Amino acid sequence: MNMTVKVSLIMPAYNIESEIKRSIESVLKQTYTNIELIIVDDGSKDSTPNIIDQYAKYHANIIPIHRENGGVFSARIEGIFQSTGDYIGFIDGDDYIEPEMIEQLLKNAIEYNADISHCGYEMVFPNSKVDLYYGTGNRVLQNNEKGVIDLLEGKYIEPGLWNKLYRRELFEKVGLNELDYSIKINEDLLLNYYLFKESKRAIYEDQCYYHYMLRVNSAATSTINxxxxxxxxxxxxxxxxxxxxxxxxxxxxxxxxxxxxxxxxxxxxxxxxxxxxxxxxxxxxxxxxxxxxxxxxxxxxxxxxxxxxxxxxxxxxxxxxxxxxxxxxxxxxxxxxx
Known part of the structure; x- marks a missing residue:
């Protein structure tokens, strides 16, 4: 595949010293290589910042950002502002992706002239139980209206940002500076709502290229607040x-x-x-x-x-x-x- 299109992957990271190496390695093993990986260390107190810096020392395409803790939403937004890619994607620092994920999402985006290209995923529980969403291999083309409806109905579209590639121009249309960064839960649903509203076309491939790891102490499973x-x-x-x-x-x-x-x-x-x-x-x-x-x-x-x-x-x-x-x-x- 032609490697002229640049992809920016943004990885927020906070106190994940035991998981982040696997996540970074999964990006480095991508079959599509024109990728910049922007890792936003959100004020980690463990060895996460050192691990990030060590990888950046030996890999020119890894860009580390260290900042005070501000939450995953603002960490992603800061990564967007620092990115230079034609397409932008996200990966959580405790998850990992299949080697062909970026190549396949980009190939679909180009083939279907889509503003958003997304895929299925698997949810992995701490007890090793795995739920697939869904792995049928089907492809679904979504126009502007169908994309938003599928998002709201929870059909095909996972509200998370992490199993998708977005054309850069979508973020410029949304107006990132006007978003409420105080939102910590479902902020990805809100941003996806705006992004799908701005998109003309999206393509979904139902292959589970993304591995979403549920951790006992993660934001998704932590105690009520x-x-x-x-x-x-x-x-x-x-x-x-x-x-x-x-x-x-x-x-x-x-x-x-x-x-x-x-x-x-x-x-x-x-x-x-x-x-x-x-x-x-x-x-x-x-x-x-x-x-x-x-x-x-x-x-x-x-x-x-x-x-x-x-x-x-x-x-x-x-x-x-x-x-x-x-x-x-x-x-x-x-x-x-x-």
Whole structure:
């Protein structure tokens, strides 16, 4: 394959001394070689910065950035500003990619003249259990409207940034300086929403080239905090306010927000009652205030509407039934790390 197109890969890194070597090595082993790897050390306290600098010393295409801790969102954005590639991609410092991933994504982007090229992935649990998403080998071409809809419906498009290549110009259109860097959870969903809205065409190849590693102490699995409770709702409300009720995406976003509010309003308070209960009550109030809109929403299934009514009016009853159902069906352990 012609190597004239430059790809920038951005890797945020924070206290991952035991994982980052594998991640860097997977980039160095890519069959497509015109890659600059920008590693943003987000104020690590372990040996992560030293490992990054050692790799940069022997590999001219590795660009290290060391900064005070500011979170993964702003680390990625800083990497974008420092990048020089025609296409931009992301890899988390504790994950790794197949050798052909970048070549295949770029080949698809060029062949289909796509602004975004993305692929499937596998989720690897600490107990070595692996879930594939999905590995069928199918390709799906998405125009602007279908891309956003598939993102909102969770069909084909993983909300993460890490299994995709984006044409550089998309980030220039989004306006990175105007984003809310205080968002720590679902910030990738928000940025993808803006990027897919700006794209004319996306191509998805359902091959699992990306390995997403779930760690017990990672951001995805760490204990409950304010950001985990507030940010998912905040992100969806930003997206909702970006549309009028007549826009094609409005009801899909409202449906997603409804499901988020249901989950929050009925979650167990046991991990930290003082922290969780105010957010539960706020979610219940918002469900009640939006109930008429939810009942009229074509994007909400009948099941979701019934759940919303229960969660808004009889949250304790709903929570009890939901708990028992999860125990009986085993759904409460589906994503357990044990």
């Amino acid at each position: 304010k950001n985990k409770l507030s940010d998912p709702v905040k992100v969806l409300k930003i997206m909702l306010e970006d549309n009028t009720q007549e826009d094609i995406y409005y009801e899909l976003i409202l449906a997603r927000l409804t499901r988020q509010l249901i989950g929050l309003s009925t979650m167990s308070s046991r991990p930290d009652p003082k922290l969780i209960r105010p957010y539960k009550r706020k979610a219940q109030r918002e469900l009640r205030s939006r109930l008429m809109s939810i009942l009229k929403c074509k994007g909400c299934s009948s099941k979701v509407k019934i759940m919303a009514v229960w969660a808004a009016i009889l949250p304790i009853t709903y929570q009890t039934i939901h708990f028992l159902y999860g125990r009986l069906t085993g759904l409460d352990k589906k994503y357990s790390l044990d």
